[in-house]
Amino acid sequence: MICHAYKSFFIVLADNCRLNIINLLSKGPLTVSDLCTKLGYEQSRVSHGLRTLKEHGFVVGKVKGKTREYALEPKLMIPLLKIIDEHVDKYHKQKCKCKCIRWRDMA
Amino acid sequence: MICHAYKSFFIVLADNCRLNIINLLSKGPLTVSDLCTKLGYEQSRVSHGLRTLKEHGFVVGKVKGKTREYALEPKLMIPLLKIIDEHVDKYHKQKCKCKCIRWRDMA
DNA sequence: AAATCATATGAAATAGAAATCATGCGCTAT
């Protein structure tokens, strides 16, 4: 009934690891080991996250020597993050107890 | 690190039941039993879905006699669905084998 | 006010996805 593409679009983003990767990449491209260091995650965990993000067109990866640099797909992510920021800002301002309402400004 | 509000925003939408509800509501308000009939889901399943959608500001519900009518939150959902439609259309057109690319036109 | 209809809710069972662990592959430098 529902196209799987729609469900998977959200599943990909409904995950702390992948959201944190997006958060960091929203400030500029990074390599896998950069992401590991900044997030304190295992390399394998980050690679799995990036693979899923890439498979669904949220990020793109370039080989640079023996490292790989990942970046957000700007056409999709910029307007998407804007809508979500606005909603979370407006809707969760009262409800959410944590201080990190605007997560993209953090970390 | 990531505000829970952002993760839960996507978790709410990463589910067939809730997506199908949104799909139907995008054509106009419906009661719980309308949704049950059209989706072939148990009443309890639909109610659980609606509760989650309501808690996160995706839908609103009005009491109408002994029934309750639910509708999409238009300020959020219209621009959101637009972005996702475009991405899925563009990105999954080749990859997805199923015919239902534009799920909001279906069912 | 009792019965019934429409919906909500809690808890247990089930299904599904993520983290970890172990390993493999490709590039680079020596």
Added chain:
DNA sequence: ATAGCGCATGATTTCTATTTCATATGATTT
């Protein structure tokens, strides 16, 4: 060409979310 570094991948375990089942609530009709 081989050793080392950066990253990817597969399978298992672990964790989390959804479904189901049973029951409660609240409005309406008789």
